Amino acid sequence: MSVLIFFGYVATLGTYYLFAHDINWLHLLPATATGLLSVGVLNVNNIRDIESDRAAGKYSIPVRIGRANAVRYHWALLGGAVGLATVYVLLTYRSPWQFLFLLAAPLLVRNGRGVAQGGTIDPYLKQMALTTLLFVLLFGLGGLTPGPSPKERGEKTPPSHVLAQASACAFFMTSVRWSRAKGSQRTTPH
Numbered sequence: 001m002s003v004l005i006f007f008g009y010v011a012t013l014g015t016y017y018l019f020a021h022d023i024n025w026l027h028l029l030p031a032t033a034t035g036l037l038s039v040g041v042l043n044v045n046n047i048r049d050i051e052s053d054r055a056a057g058k059y060s061i062p063v064r065i066g067r068a069n070a071v072r073y074h075w076a077l078l079g080g081a082v083g084l085a086t087v088y089v090l091l092t093y094r095s096p097w098q099f100l101f102l103l104a105a106p107l108l109v110r111n112g113r114g115v116a117q118g119g120t121i122d123p124y125l126k127q128m129a130l131t132t133l134l135f136v137l138l139f140g141l142g143g144l145t146p147g148p149s150p151k152e153r154g155e156k157t158p159p160s161h162v163l164a165q166a167s168a169c170a171f172f173m174t175s176v177r178w179s180r181a182k183g184s185q186r187t188t189p190h
Helices: 002-020 025-048 050-056 061-065 067-091 096-117 122-143 160-183
Strands: none
Touching (some): 002 025, 025 067, 050 061, 096 122
């Protein structure tokens, strides 16, 4: 929950507010999508370490609910992120280019399948982090498309590109911080 709150809401919305000096309820959709994908990175890591965490007395979500349910939870995180970003685009629609982020969807499906198959999932941890970064960058590029802006249409909605830049910035900070922290705390031999 703290990953979702910090990397979804605090970092993304806080960064957005610094650029735009505005926040409205629609910001919660892509901020939550970014947060869910950040939780997805953590979930892959925790699934990988499920046995060593159990032995060490760490009660991560995968330890508590078991591997099979942790994989279902992972699919829910991935689907929820794509769904929320799609709803946001539909509510702020200007151009089909806003759906550019969907190019990352096959990589999310690949990640979900890889995690579900079992075996070594180390490659899927890195792939999840990079796919999340790609997702938010494509979301931002899609927001740069021409067409009447919500402001020009008389609507008060956030500019997508600024929100996506904030999401990418927040996720990048997450990735760097996390890779440094986890690199020195690995509990499973690899």
